[in-house]
Amino acid sequence: MASIIKIQNLRKVYPVGKERIVALDNVSFEIEQGEICCILGTSGSGKSTLLNQLAGLEKPTKGSVVIGKTNISTLSENRLAKFRQKYIGFVFQSYNLLPAYTALENVAMPLMFRGMSKGKRNKKAAQLLKLVGLGKRIYHKPTQMSGGQQQRVGIARAFVCKPKIIFADEPTGNLDSQTPRDVMELMVNPCRQYNETLVLVTHDRDLALYADRIITLQDGRIINDEKNQSIARTEEQIQAEQEAKEPTEEKEQETAEQTEES
Numbered sequence: 001m002a003s004i005i006k007i008q009n010l011r012k013v014y015p016v017g018k019e020r021i022v023a024l025d026n027v028s029f030e031i032e033q034g035e036i037c038c039i040l041g042t043s044g045s046g047k048s049t050l051l052n053q054l055a056g057l058e059k060p061t062k063g064s065v066v067i068g069k070t071n072i073s074t075l076s077e078n079r080l081a082k083f084r085q086k087y088i089g090f091v092f093q094s095y096n097l098l099p100a101y102t103a104l105e106n107v108a109m110p111l112m113f114r115g116m117s118k119g120k121r122n123k124k125a126a127q128l129l130k131l132v133g134l135g136k137r138i139y140h141k142p143t144q145m146s147g148g149q150q151q152r153v154g155i156a157r158a159f160v161c162k163p164k165i166i167f168a169d170e171p172t173g174n175l176d177s178q179t180p181r182d183v184m185e186l187m188v189n190p191c192r193q194y195n196e197t198l199v200l201v202t203h204d205r206d207l208a209l210y211a212d213r214i215i216t217l218q219d220g221r222i223i224n225d226e227k228n229q230s231i232a233r234t235e236e237q238i239q240a241e242q243e244a245k246e247p248t249e250e251k252e253q254e255t256a257e258q259t260e261e262s
């Protein structure tokens with residue numbers, strides 16, 4: 001499989017007063033097209049710094065980030081902004097919705113940069129909002145929605161341009177109870193369906209289990225890079241698997257009959 005993201009010897013140093021904080025120390029890896037990849041680590045381990053370099057929101061001190069065939073570390077701000085608009089969607093912990101605009105306008109906004117007509121933009125945005133379960137909330141403004149609903153708007157906005165890659169930094173960090181699981185499924189399912197790549201940052205191992213691969217960071221270095229053996233499944237899948245494992249009495253009887261026959 002072709003890799004869509006390739007980072008080599010990435011280093012990020014922040015000067016703070018006279019000190020220099022090494023937030024990323026010589027990090028290298030590749031992510032394949034369609035991979036759901038989680039960056040896991042405790043607070044301060046360098047997760048956001050890494051994601052910001054990957055998405056081209058910050059320039060690395062050393063090393064390179066190549067997306068597709070483009071070395072984004074060397075692009076000018078102007079070209080980088082265009083590149084992001086075309087290929088990248090971003091989901092933020094604090095949603096980053098424009099407060100004065102409705103859910104529909106927030107989601108339709110990225111399509112404006114594509115030169116799409118207003119009618120088409122609104123139609124597309126309404127479709128996406130319906131997909132995330134907000135069909136009845138399209139004219140609500142952010143303050144008229146719960147955190148979970150706002151994040152659904154954020155997800156619809158990230159996906160509306162059909163980006164090749166979605167980056168999400170602690171997307172469920174401000175949510176409580178059941179909502180994180182719903183939000184995770186809303187991001188992971190379309191990525192699996194359309195072979196889009198998801199790079200997700202979290203400190204929560206339970207949420208990391210939605211990913212195909214988990215990269216663990218500590219003090220700006222990768223300390224573990226593993227395939228996820230126990231991809232989190234939906235309730236239905238878990239039930240179906242359990243049923244397959246524990247045959248019902250009827251099935252047991254059938255098996256017994258078959259054994260007798262043979």
Ligand code: ADP
Nearest residue numbers: 014016021023042043044045046047048049050
């Ligand atoms: P995480 O997202 O895993 O919590 P961060 O990537 O935000 O971690 O931070 C990694 C380290 O870099 C921390 O020690 C943090 O204090 C430092 N850091 C992050 N951003 C800056 C910045 N803009 N200026 C100075 N230090 C920073």
Ligand code: MG
Nearest residue numbers: 047048049170
């Ligand atoms: Mg962070």
